[in-house]
Amino acid sequence: MSIFNTSLVLKQGYMVKRSQNKKLYTLVNFKKRWFVLTRKYLIYYDDENESKRREKGRVELERVHTIEAANTFFTTEEVGIEGEYFPFLVGYHADDDYTLFLLALQPLDRIEWIVAIREACANNIILRYYFHPAPWNGRKWNCCKSSTKLAEGCRECGNWLPNSVTDDNSNKEELGSTQSGTIMPGGTPGTPSARQKDNKPVQRSKVVVALYNYKAIESGDLSLEKNQEYEVLEDSQEHWWKVKDSKGNVGFIPSNYVKEKELLGLQQYEWYVNDMSRQRSESLLKQEDKEGCFVVRNSSTKGLYTLSLYTKVPHPHVKHYHIKQNSRGEFFLSEKHCCVSIPELINYHKHNSGGLASRLKTSPCDRPAPATAGLSHDKWEIDHSELMLLEELGSGQFGVVRRGKWRGSIDVAVKMMKEGTMSEDDFIEEAKVMTKLQHTNLVQLYGVCSKNRPIFIVTEYMRHGSLLNHLRRHEQSLSSNQGLLLDMCIQICKGMAYLERLNYIHRDLAARNCLVGTENVVKVADFGLARYVLDDQYTSSGGSKFPIKWAPPEVLNYTRFSSKSDVWAYGVLMWEVFTCGKMPYGRLKNSEVVDRVQKGLILEKPKGCYKEVYDVMRKCWAHLPENRPSFRILKDTLLNVSQGILVD
Incomplete structure (x- = not known):
């Protein structure tokens, strides 16, 4: 390991690095590395203790032409390390044009790394106007789907020359959010760059597609229609984004109900169930009890997919098939029937069983939409009068739990707290934060009714109980x-x-x-x-x-x-x-x-x-x-x- 005078080190710390795929057949992988930024280089080392670290690579800063926040183009399974990541990229020119995709471990980390590298490269004369916020996958850019490797970037670079750099922390926080426009230390997304040329096209806005229907109830929210497109106007908050529909209506929508159009992939199809396990897919298909009912899910082997198919021949059961790829990148279940994409493969087997136990016929319909972080944008206090209380679901140390309807339409569970069982004021303060906790395997807290006694805690309704x-x-x-x-x-x-x-x-x-x-x-x-x-x-x-x-x-x-x-x-x-x-x-x-x-x-x-x-x-x-x-x-x-x- 090279030993640096600490006065030469501008910043150092752990990040996850995506392989750069400099050779055509190199596998994509993500590895945790120790990064050191000096006045001349960005250097990365293997993930060993300090005394054993070996240098794995370096980027010469004077060759850097782009430092920008990137799209979330990966999944936790692809990274192979648990946790949320905050991606950015460093584009540079050596014997060819390369992009280093880095995943910071905290939002503030990403901000600090981007600012530090930008300041170190502020005098570079090769800075670019446009960039690709997601990688080239061997056939096309993951962001704009352009199939030309040398195509000009689809997003405008930020104006981060020295006079725009600020130390204001509130602005730095804005840099850390995933903006639809340019992300700059000054905190203003989409402001035209000082380097922009008159003949450059206007930066394209972020467009999302609705994965589920959503009915707006509160004023200020916007209804979503499944498969329709919406323009994102503001996405600085994690769980609620301001969007505009095709008719010009503007309002807030739950961010987990939409997917960025450029990153939509298989999620636009009814038959794709993402990370559903083998056991749950079997349970779902057996519940449907229809010959030829199927789903496609992520395989337990990273990067692969599995087709799960229900058949009644010779007896009701579920068969699982790995979707494979040949040397030409084509997908197949049987090598005699290859297609250039998974949707085309599914379409083929809807008309021809092609060696499967049954022709693909239907996929489970009316799959439930996920819970939202709160019942509406920035809402955690719920009015008692808006709740219709129904049957009792159970009781515990806090009191009775009943099923309810919020505003007559949304199923909820209501904990009716026995007075004297909890420190109410402290919990109410905490509830404001807890409504923002959102995960597939956490019961969503929607809010509290705290204006009257007893206090009600309103959560997502789970139909099968404890x-x-x-x-x-x-x-x-x-x-x-x-x-x-x-x-x-x-x-x-x-x-x-x-x-x-x-x-x-x-x-x-x-x-x-x-x-x-x-x-x-x-x-x-x-x-x-x-x-x-x-x-x-x-x-x-x-x-x-x-x-x-x-x-x-x-x-x-x-x-x-x-x-x-x-x-x-x-x-x-x-x-x-x-x-x-x-x-x-x-x-x-x-x-x-x-x-x-x-x-x-x-x-x-x-x-x-x-x-x-x-x-x-x-x-x-x-x-x-x-x-x-x-x-x-x-x-x-x-x-x-x-x-x-x-x-x-």
Whole structure:
């Protein structure tokens, strides 16, 4: 490793780097690297400890012509490292024209890297006017779909010459958001560049396509019609974007209901279900019970796709086919029938079974739309009068939970909080933030009714209720389906990895606090709520209250909660899942459970549970918190276990 005088280092830190594919057949990969920016070079090293780092490559700064924020052109599965990323690019000229795509680990990180590199390159005379915000894939640009490698960029570069650079933090935050226009340290998207030429075309605006219908209820919001296009006017907020429809109407829409047109890919098709697991696809297709019903999903092998097909011949079952590619890049299920794209392949097999168990006929219809972050743009306080309360769903330490309708149209679950059970003012403040937490495997908090008593907590409605009751109700069918049980655990782990990344501690993770929705989707509920409990059903220990049978030694002894105490509870939850809802430690009293845990005695392996799965539980129950894996590592481990013991 080269040793630099620290005065020459402008910035350094970890980022994820996309391979540059300088050779035609190089595989695309993403690797974590240590980057060092000096006055002359941007250098990257392998991801080793400092004393062993070796240089992997460098970019000469005087050859740099572009430094811009990039599109999110990748998926977490492609990157291979858990977490959200904030992409930007560095274009440079050596013996050819290259683009270094980098993924910062935090939004502020991306801002600081872009500003630092721009300042170091401010005097370059080869700076460009236009750039491609997503990579060339070997056939076309991922951003504008142009099939000409040397085509001029489709987006205008920002005006970041020295006189436009500012140290104002609020402007830097704006730089970090994914703008539809040019992103500059000055914070003004789309402002014409000082370097723009009169004959250059006007920058194209960001266009999105609706994946679902959405009915606007609040004033200021805009309805969406599935498959229609909308122009994005403002996307500085993560969950609600301001758009304009084809008739000129303007309003806010939920960002998870649309996809950028340039990045739409397979998501425009009804038959594509993205990351649905093998087990859930089987459950969905069996529920439809129609010959030839099918879906296409992401394979457990990164970058590949699987066709799942329901047939009744010779008996009702689901067959799974890998969609393969030949040396010419054509897609096929049978080598005799190749097509240039997956949609064309699907269309072919709709007319000809071509070796499949059945001709492709239909795909599951009316798939549910995702929950929105709040019921409307910037809305977290909900009026009691707007809620119609229906049947009781259950009751717990906080009070009764009932199904409800918001404004007569949106299904919700309403927790009617018993007075005196929680620190209300503190929770109401926290609720403003918690409505912005959004993940496929978290129950969405829509808002609270805090103007009257009792307080109502309004959340996404999950039709099959608590995971604990679901496991007990369906024990006979689930106990023989270890794959589906493992899939439930993986879903919960994904939700917890998201909370862990945001430094949220659940404190009461258990099967009773997870919910089951349509398509066997499992979500974590009541995260963070335990912090505000004043009185509940749990036994007190050391002056604090918590569920003893899910608690690790450091909580029992010192009331020390952390993500690692959640990991212990997750191991117990896995045990609950694989026993189909049995009570941990059976009929042992809480004092006996405490004694066992402190002696290092753990729960026995559930009957029929794979050894590899039980080994994961054991890792969760390491006596010292530092010896327990993170949820990110647990998720990767369980996915590997799933691949090892189940055929995709």
